[in-house]
Amino acid sequence: MSNPETRDWSAVVEDGVTKTNEPVSSAVADPEAATRRHEPHEPPREHLPERLYEKREFVHNKRIDGPFRRFKWFVMIVTLAIYYVTPWIRWDRGPYAPDQAVLVDLAHRRFYMFGIEIWPHEFYFVAGLLIMAGIGLFLVTSAVGRAWCGYACPQTVWTDLFQHVDRFVDGDRNARRRLDNAPWTWGKVFRRAFKWTIYLLIGLVTGGAWILYFADAPTLLRDFFSGEAAPIAYITVAVLTLTTVTLGGFMREQVCIYMCPWPRIQTAMLDEKSLIVTYKDWRGEPRGSVKKARRNPGQFGDCIDCTQCVQVCPTGIDIREGPQIGCITCALCIDACDRVMKDIGRPRGLIDYATLEDCEREAAGEAPRSPWRTLLRPRTVAYFLIWGGIGGALLFALGVRSHTELTVAPDRNPPYMLLSDGSVRNSYTLKLRNMESRPRRMEIALEGLPGAVMWTDAIGKNDAAASQTVTVPADLVRQVRAYVALPAGAKAQAFIFRLTSLDEQNESDEVTTRFDAPEEQ
Amino acid sequence: MMANEHPGKRIDQPTGTETVGHEWDGIEELNTPLPRWWLYTFYLTIVFAVGYVIAYPAWPMFDRATAGMLGWTSRGQLAKEMKGAEEAHAGVREQLARIPIERLGEDSALMQQAVAGGAAAFRVNCVQCHGSGAAGSQELGYPNLNDDDWLWGGDLKAIHYTLTHGIRQAGDDATRTSVMPAFQGAFDAAQLDGLVDHVLSLSGKAAGNATGAQLFADNCAACHGAQGGGNRQLGAPALDDAIWLRGSSRDAIKHQILDPRMGMMPKWEGRLDPVTIKMLAAYVHSLGGGEDFVEIAENPEVEVDEQP
Numbered sequence: 034m035s036n037p038e039t040r041d042w043s044a045v046v047e048d049g050v051t052k053t054n055e056p057v058s059s060a061v062a063d064p065e066a067a068t069r070r071h072e073p074h075e076p077p078r079e080h081l082p083e084r085l086y087e088k089r090e091f092v093h094n095k096r097i098d099g100p101f102r103r104f105k106w107f108v109m110i111v112t113l114a115i116y117y118v119t120p121w122i123r124w125d126r127g128p129y130a131p132d133q134a135v136l137v138d139l140a141h142r143r144f145y146m147f148g149i150e151i152w153p154h155e156f157y158f159v160a161g162l163l164i165m166a167g168i169g170l171f172l173v174t175s176a177v178g179r180a181w182c183g184y185a186c187p188q189t190v191w192t193d194l195f196q197h198v199d200r201f202v203d204g205d206r207n208a209r210r211r212l213d214n215a216p217w218t219w220g221k222v223f224r225r226a227f228k229w230t231i232y233l234l235i236g237l238v239t240g241g242a243w244i245l246y247f248a249d250a251p252t253l254l255r256d257f258f259s260g261e262a263a264p265i266a267y268i269t270v271a272v273l274t275l276t277t278v279t280l281g282g283f284m285r286e287q288v289c290i291y292m293c294p295w296p297r298i299q300t301a302m303l304d305e306k307s308l309i310v311t312y313k314d315w316r317g318e319p320r321g322s323v324k325k326a327r328r329n330p331g332q333f334g335d336c337i338d339c340t341q342c343v344q345v346c347p348t349g350i351d352i353r354e355g356p357q358i359g360c361i362t363c364a365l366c367i368d369a370c371d372r373v374m375k376d377i378g379r380p381r382g383l384i385d386y387a388t389l390e391d392c393e394r395e396a397a398g399e400a401p402r403s404p405w406r407t408l409l410r411p412r413t414v415a416y417f418l419i420w421g422g423i424g425g426a427l428l429f430a431l432g433v434r435s436h437t438e439l440t441v442a443p444d445r446n447p448p449y450m451l452l453s454d455g456s457v458r459n460s461y462t463l464k465l466r467n468m469e470s471r472p473r474r475m476e477i478a479l480e481g482l483p484g485a486v487m488w489t490d491a492i493g494k495n496d497a498a499a500s501q502t503v504t505v506p507a508d509l510v511r512q513v514r515a516y517v518a519l520p521a522g523a524k525a526q527a528f529i530f531r532l533t534s535l536d537e538q539n540e541s542d543e544v545t546t547r548f549d550a551p552e553e554q
Numbered sequence: 555m556m557a558n559e560h561p562g563k564r565i566d567q568p569t570g571t572e573t574v575g576h577e578w579d580g581i582e583e584l585n586t587p588l589p590r591w592w593l594y595t596f597y598l599t600i601v602f603a604v605g606y607v608i609a610y611p612a613w614p615m616f617d618r619a620t621a622g623m624l625g626w627t628s629r630g631q632l633a634k635e636m637k638g639a640e641e642a643h644a645g646v647r648e649q650l651a652r653i654p655i656e657r658l659g660e661d662s663a664l665m666q667q668a669v670a671g672g673a674a675a676f677r678v679n680c681v682q683c684h685g686s687g688a689a690g691s692q693e694l695g696y697p698n699l700n701d702d703d704w705l706w707g708g709d710l711k712a713i714h715y716t717l718t719h720g721i722r723q724a725g726d727d728a729t730r731t732s733v734m735p736a737f738q739g740a741f742d743a744a745q746l747d748g749l750v751d752h753v754l755s756l757s758g759k760a761a762g763n764a765t766g767a768q769l770f771a772d773n774c775a776a777c778h779g780a781q782g783g784g785n786r787q788l789g790a791p792a793l794d795d796a797i798w799l800r801g802s803s804r805d806a807i808k809h810q811i812l813d814p815r816m817g818m819m820p821k822w823e824g825r826l827d828p829v830t831i832k833m834l835a836a837y838v839h840s841l842g843g844g845e846d847f848v849e850i851a852e853n854p855e856v857e858v859d860e861q862p
Binding site for chain 2: 083084085086087088089284287291444445446447450451452453454455458460490491514516521
């Protein structure tokens, strides 16, 4: 390889590809530089050995401290706290409903979230939340890039946790690499057994907390350890322990690079106005050590090729190759580079959060724009309005929904029934829905059917009347067989069943249905 | 050699990766190597498949597949699940077996279970004649079970008896039976018309007829009652109400006088287990016309066994 110090830096054209080692912005002069995988001074490759499979290089990332690392700690603590504490929050709903604040009660098909209770037929609220989550990710991506990947994604949080375990048991990057390559001594066996036991415990606690969302947490925890919980609880914990240890303990960045669809989607959503973690190559290139730079002033960029940014990266990439699918924008490389720049007395931000447009301006020597200009752009605002609109609509629907509902299914076989005194009876299956967590008395009344009387399977024909009062148990649907009779000579006609709750809410629901009668009468 | 097969194959300079050599409208595909663990995952699926073939029925042979070490079959699983469902019902069935039918109405929870079970049994055993809505058929003379008109009684015990022993079931001494004599040749045309008029007048469908009234009193009132109210002991239909088993037209009534058709229902004792028959009685009773049982046995252990 030619000595970079004696090389001619002017542009060359090889195989139709323009190559240059001039320090230029990746955004302006040479867009390909942003994704170039070979070093600028290497000649373009003519031939590659054909490889069918790629050996995995295990990532041992180095410890780093800095503002972004501290932010990552903060997000990790907050997200894990939410995950572990939520099932233990109590919420008083009276004697007829569970007192767990967040509970997915699959057995009874109810979803409780603080003051909100969702029934299966209201699943559109959950669908709405999922749509909000989707558009929320669009919003976050268009505003701050892949922030979800870098800080909040469970895969990121748990990978981070497992990497801290590695560091705690085996030491920092170099010690771990040494141990990986060391022969299997008893010491190594012991260390690995110790580490994998911690992995297993983390997995167990992860899976164990998951099931607490699906049943009363204190009861389930007691049953779980006394061996009385349902088999599905143990199976779920076993599966989640396995997936946590596999995905967080061993697969790690491979999940992000090969398995997860989200990086692909986000890659398509990023544009030159999106915030990304990027290496300012016009400032860094060509790379050279502090010593070389001192000997040849003006010849070298700010990057001293110390590879700290590569060593701290949890996915093991080189950010200097440009934006890439393996970059989860956790910004640890910014912390590492800023620290080095401070040590050698150069300005921070050689690797920094920036948009490609800002890079262009900065490379051209313009003043940087305020972060608000980056956030408040039409696309971000549009996403926010859509996201907020859906949220507002959901809240509105939640506020105005009725807790009393009626459905009516008239018998079709037979449609009407002639009784021995010549009167005509129709039968209906009514479903009275009481969505309050207390038993309620409700009145079923007939409207628009003069002379009609009604009785039910529980209220005998002797008590037949134009309206009946029944008690609907707390938080349940009560099915009632209603018989409606008209005296002899009845005609087929439409009428209304009205259900009214006999309490201060006075909620009401009505259903128009049909009374059938023989034609020839 | 490979390069000759795919002349378009080249190194993509920005990524430093070779392309696979295909090109569609200028779009090329990079030949990115697969991660090796992916290969191991593939080997794992092969190991799993081998294990599956050994453990489960998998390999097609001439008349059936290999059995598999675990002996699993879909029929066996169905049988197991059906058994589980039956065991789940065992408590209810035992309660139903113990309770006398006339006391079933007092236990509304058990009654509800019985009605649900009866509905299922009805769909299998009864709909062939009585119809899926239990509305029967006037043309064929199958009674409607939804109304409040009963030939042989409409309380739980009477329905249960009818189900157990059937109606006009040959070979069962306890079956409900009666015969309406055929009056073919007994009346001349005018007498017959008068009788039909009288029968229709009982329910207000025609003006009275003195000849008919006399004939009715002489020939019919013994079973159908002086006012045509019927007799449940004999299964004689009430003639004074709005419900006509075989139609209320003059022709239908004449046909029934001259050449009466009498319904037959098989007995279900021996074909269905006692609990299912109880559930069927509960279901029929629940259809809307069920009557209350008047005399309840003092001691539930004592069987009240005379024909109700």
